[in-house]
Amino acid sequence: MSQDSSQPTHTPAALLGLAWALVGIPLVYGLWQTVKTAATLFAGG
Amino acid sequence: MAVPSFLARERIVARPGFNRWLIPPAALAVHLCIGQVYATSVYKAALVKHFGSSLTAIGVVFSIAIVMLGLSAAVFGTWVDRNGPRAAMFTAALFWSAGFLVGSLGIATGQLWLLYLGYGVIGGIGLGIGYISPVSTLIKWFPDRPGLATGMAIMGFGGGALIASPLSRQLMTWYDSSYNPADKTSVPGGSSVALLFLTLGLIYLVFMMFGAFIVRVPADGWKPAGWDPSMVKHRELVTRESVSAANSIKTPQFWLLWIVLFCNVTAGIGILEQAAPMIQDFFRNGTTSTVAAAAAAGFVGLLSLFNMGGRFVWSTTSDFLGRKPMYMIYLGGGMLLYIALATVGSSATWLFVLLAAVIISFYGGGFSTAPAYLRDLFGTFQVGAIHGRLLTAWSAAGVAGPLIVNGVLDTRGTPGELVAGDYRPALFIMVGLLAVGFVANLLVKPVAAKWHEPSSTPATTERSAA
Numbered sequence: 001m002s003q004d005s006s007q008p009t010h011t012p013a014a015l016l017g018l019a020w021a022l023v024g025i026p027l028v029y030g031l032w033q034t035v036k037t038a039a040t041l042f043a044g045g
Numbered sequence: 046m047a048v049p050s051f052l053a054r055e056r057i058v059a060r061p062g063f064n065r066w067l068i069p070p071a072a073l074a075v076h077l078c079i080g081q082v083y084a085t086s087v088y089k090a091a092l093v094k095h096f097g098s099s100l101t102a103i104g105v106v107f108s109i110a111i112v113m114l115g116l117s118a119a120v121f122g123t124w125v126d127r128n129g130p131r132a133a134m135f136t137a138a139l140f141w142s143a144g145f146l147v148g149s150l151g152i153a154t155g156q157l158w159l160l161y162l163g164y165g166v167i168g169g170i171g172l173g174i175g176y177i178s179p180v181s182t183l184i185k186w187f188p189d190r191p192g193l194a195t196g197m198a199i200m201g202f203g204g205g206a207l208i209a210s211p212l213s214r215q216l217m218t219w220y221d222s223s224y225n226p227a228d229k230t231s232v233p234g235g236s237s238v239a240l241l242f243l244t245l246g247l248i249y250l251v252f253m254m255f256g257a258f259i260v261r262v263p264a265d266g267w268k269p270a271g272w273d274p275s276m277v278k279h280r281e282l283v284t285r286e287s288v289s290a291a292n293s294i295k296t297p298q299f300w301l302l303w304i305v306l307f308c309n310v311t312a313g314i315g316i317l318e319q320a321a322p323m324i325q326d327f328f329r330n331g332t333t334s335t336v337a338a339a340a341a342a343g344f345v346g347l348l349s350l351f352n353m354g355g356r357f358v359w360s361t362t363s364d365f366l367g368r369k370p371m372y373m374i375y376l377g378g379g380m381l382l383y384i385a386l387a388t389v390g391s392s393a394t395w396l397f398v399l400l401a402a403v404i405i406s407f408y409g410g411g412f413s414t415a416p417a418y419l420r421d422l423f424g425t426f427q428v429g430a431i432h433g434r435l436l437t438a439w440s441a442a443g444v445a446g447p448l449i450v451n452g453v454l455d456t457r458g459t460p461g462e463l464v465a466g467d468y469r470p471a472l473f474i475m476v477g478l479l480a481v482g483f484v485a486n487l488l489v490k491p492v493a494a495k496w497h498e499p500s501s502t503p504a505t506t507e508r509s510a511a
Contacts, residue, residue, distance in 0.1 A: 006264075011064035019070035019259060022252075023077060023201070030207030034346045041343030041398065 054129030059261035065186045072179030072198035074256030078249040079175040080205015095235030113169020115440025122433025130182040137175030138253035144168020145246030152239040181429035191417040196360030199413035203353030286497040287426030307438040308482030312475040313408025314446030326463040351402040352409040359410025368418040375407040376483040387472035391465035
């Protein structure tokens with residue numbers, strides 16, 4: 001999109017949600033996997 | 046060096062009404078990918094076996110990448126600031142992805158030098174450009190909360206390894222049916238690692254390009270709704286002036302911060318580098334440890350979580366406490382924690398874990414608070430380039446930290462027979478380093494006016510809008 005205009009714009013909520021989901025889902029996956037690994041520290045090791 | 050017009054800074058100036066909360070995911074899309082560099086241990090053993098080389102020879106790949114990170118961030122920092130975040134993210138994506146593809150070719154053809162060139166040199170350049178690419182943009186979009194903004198992005202760098210480790214294990218399981226990650230003696234074949242590199246290179250290319258194409262820079266004079274810079278509580282170290290990257294390195298403030306970052310990172314790496322054997326050695330009884338190998342792996346995972354969490358939490362806290370007091374906590378608090386670790390750390394596992402976890406959270410916080418500290422001292426004008434130059438401290442610490450710890454441990458005995466007392470000299474060296482960093486931070490004063498850019502220069506006016 002051309003950005004040289006001073007016309008107001010609106011950031012679609014769907015784009016915002018998609019962007020956060022794209023980074024959030026892998027991050028939650030990584031966190032969950034790491035928490036599972038870290039839990040072994042408290043599992044009588 | 047000109048960039049194609051679709052990458053130019055002028056093409057990505059946001060129009061009024063643009064939602065700035067689209068910028069953190071753009072930054073995270075880059076940092077989550079390049080954070081993979083801390084997940085190399087997943088395939089280290091496979092590469093040793095595949096190339097028939099030593100752990101050291103394979104470890105060099107990681108070292109080259111970290112050294113290239115610092116060098117490329119320093120060299121390309123000004124280019125990144127001049128051309129904007131899209132050009133930088135786009136370039137970083139190409140280098141980071143190409144690094145994986147060349148590395149994959151090296152693994153597939155049994156050419157270790159190609160792995161050095163690919164992942165180490167080419168990928169390392171992508172790391173450096175990618176690391177600094179969103180920093181100054183985030184600071185400009187969040188002038189009211191720069192610590193929160195940079196904390197979010199640099200937290201992603203910590204999070205990248207959390208994603209890449211399990212993802213890599215899963216992919217190698219698919220590519221090599223004989224590989225069983227649950228079995229510690231199972232090692233994936235070289236061809237599965239080559240395929241892993243190919244896959245990661247393509248995934249990261251798409252992911253980072255997504256960040257490059259949604260990122261925007263604020264228009265001149267833009268500020269968050271309802272935020273008035275003149276109403277912000279004045280802090281002595283927070284400037285409204287601008288200092289160029291070239292001038293910044295002539296100031297004592299830059300080098301004091303360099304020492305602060307170097308000391309903080311070296312001390313943190315001291316624990317991170319040895320985390321798994323260290324917890325077992327601290328609780329060794331004769332030839333066996335009361336901490337099992339699986340629990341030691343859990344300890345490493347826990348440290349990763351605190352490393353990542355510290356990057357966000359402490360950097361955000363610095364918006365309220367101020368950057369200098371925050372580093373006093375990292376360095377002064379770190380000294381006390383290291384002393385406790387050396388003296389009473391072996392008395393209980395929970396105490397050891399707690400002390401190490403907080404130390405690592407300070408290590409992460411030191412990384413993510415640095416850009417906001419630079420912005421306070423030098424302004425937003427060329428903060429990305431200045432940050433790039435500061436990251437050479439990371440490269441130096443990446444060499445010094447393991448050298449100190451391994452050097453001390455080598456004189457104390459053989460791995461597998463060390464006990465808590467053998468770590469004390471290394472831990473007290475870290476206390477000394479943190480003390481040096483603490484003093485350096487205390488000496489930080491506002492930058493002298495002679496280094497400020499003339500306020501009438503167009504570049505300064507343009508970039509200091511935030």
